[in-house]
Amino acid sequence: MQASNWEASGDQSCLISSPRNSSCSQGSVPVYAVNVSTLSHVQSAVRFASAKNIRLVIKNTGHDFFGKSTAAGSLSIWTHHMKNMSFHDDFVAKRCSVSPVSAVTVGAGVQWEELYQAVFKQGKVIVGAGGVTVGAAGGYPQAAGHSPISPAFGLAADNVWSMK
Incomplete structure (x- = not known):
């Protein structure tokens, strides 16, 4: 992710400066991820997310000023290895x-x-x-x-x- 603020969800946070004994949550990061390298991998991930009603996010490098490459409870399709x-x-x-x-x-x-x-x-x-x-x-x-x-x-x- 480009900025740690996209990892937090509302008042949930777990920053590096947080006390060591504080509780941390998953925040706005995906709970599932697929490291794809072919179109068929992408298609399978999309079908899986659709069948399970899971929100999809797409990420290559994570450079996204609006945080669209991450979402709480989502499935992340990581395209970084599609280098053709x-x-x-x-x-x-x-x-x-x-x-x-x-x-x-x-x-x-x-x-x-x-x-x-x-x-x-x-x-x-x-x-x-x-x-x-x-x-x-x-x-x-x-x-x-x-x-x-x-x-x-x-x-x-x-x-x-x-x-x-």
Whole structure:
């Protein structure tokens, strides 16, 4: 988690500065977690949560200013190990009739530092986050994704061709 305040739930807290003899609760952290590395793992976790009526949260790195990557009594799908990357010289999104473009497909666990290194080796540039430990496929591009090179290349969201 990005901040310890997301671990507390209301008046329940257990901070490092709490007295050693104080009671601690689970707080706003998931009670279940699945470390996924494939799409089928994600699908199984979603089916399980649905069958058991358990709230789902998705977490890659935990960089979330609003605490959406954690919730009390939930099942956390941890996508950090979904590290696949593939480059395409002539990508066309499904059901689109546009000219092919150069693109990269990234898994849900890829962080910007990893993607920057791979893109550099390809001799390309990508609109991305300044925080290199932030996930490349999560909230950053989904919430616009401002970058130092945005004036020249647009926001991260402007450069997304498809999401799965």
